[in-house]
């Protein structure tokens with residue numbers, strides 16, 4: 497399936513590439529308030545989860561879980577937020593966001609109004625890309641491919 501013209505996730509990686517295979521990819525989003533914010537993005541332009549067959553649905557959830565596990569092990573966050581919205585970019589993807597009780601929006605979603613200035617040490621909450629890549633390869637197999 498070719499990319500859809502004008503779709504951000506067809507035309508760009510959507511973040512720093514951490515892991516990918518033929519079906520999907522994992523990227524880290526460049527967000528200073530949430531430096532370990534990851535996304536799992538289905539490679540083809542698919543709109544809804546139920547547009548995928550059962551095996552692909554299960555596989556996508558497995559990859560979302562691998563990202564969640566990596567973030568939990570590395571950061572021990574107070575909560576992980578997993579969200580699939582796609583209202584702005586209707587190309588199937590999941591946001592996987594480690595949350596801390598003192599982060600900028602907690603307990604609100606990261607897209608809601610801020611509750612405070614960012615009080616976390618942003619640099620300390622960032623997992624180096626190489627570390628995330630290695631953890632994902634360990635959990636999901638394969639090797640890192642650009």
Ligand SMILES: [Zn+2]
Nearest residue numbers: 503506541587
């Ligand atoms: Zn797309």
